[in-house]
Amino acid sequence: MALNVSRNVISDVLVLQVQGVGSGVEAATRFRDAARQGLDEGHRKIVLDFAQLTYQDSMFLGTLVETYAALKNMKGNLAIVNVSQRTMDLFKVTRLESCFQFFDTLSEGLEHFGAPQARTATPTPEK
Numbered sequence: 001m002a003l004n005v006s007r008n009v010i011s012d013v014l015v016l017q018v019q020g021v022g023s024g025v026e027a028a029t030r031f032r033d034a035a036r037q038g039l040d041e042g043h044r045k046i047v048l049d050f051a052q053l054t055y056q057d058s059m060f061l062g063t064l065v066e067t068y069a070a071l072k073n074m075k076g077n078l079a080i081v082n083v084s085q086r087t088m089d090l091f092k093v094t095r096l097e098s099c100f101q102f103f104d105t106l107s108e109g110l111e112h113f114g115a116p117q118a119r120t121a122t123p124t125p126e127k
Contacts, residue, residue, distance in 0.1 A: 003027035005034040011115035014043035015106065019052035022060035031060065035067040044076030047109040051082035061094060068099060077101075081109040 003026070006017040016034055021027060038046060048064075071078050081103045083091075091097040103109040110116065 003030050005031055007034065007038070009043075010110055011113075012043075013045045013047055013110055013113045013115040014038045014041075015047045015049055015110075017049040017052065021054055022056035024057070024059065028059045028063040032063050032067065035063075035070075039070060039074065039076075044071070044074060045113045045115075046071060046076065046078050047106065047113070048078065048080045049082050049106055049109075050080060050084070050087060051106075053084070053087065056087065056090070061090070061096065065096065065099070077113070079103055079109040079112050081106050 003018065003020045003022050006019065008015045008017070016038065018031065022031065035046070046067075068078050079101045082105065083102055088097070088102070091100070091102075101112065103112060
């Protein structure tokens with residue numbers, strides 16, 4: 001299963017819904033491109049929804065750290081929601097859990113940024 005990144009803007013928060021397997025150059029590039037597009041559009045509040053992320057490798061994690069650093073340099077912030085136990089264990093083993101803010105649900109991640117509750121909306125797939 002390839003990695004897909006869908007996007008949805010709620011209030012002033014960009015939500016990137018990451019689905020599939022985050023492994024390899026293609027997956028890392030797809031994620032990087034989606035995040036960069038959001039930054040280029042001026043988004044400084046990003047929520048990553050990992051509810052449907054089934055696996056990620058070190059290359060994907062590296063891209064995630066790169067995105068986080070770019071966003072911080074632009075005075076932005078990032079939250080990660082719906083993280084599986086396996087993924088959280090990976091963040092802990094790599095000692096990256098202290099770099100990111102994690103929330104159990106999308107609604108909690110949006111509330112962190114002061115955005116309204118998640119509404120039912122059709123996400124726009126990245127091309």
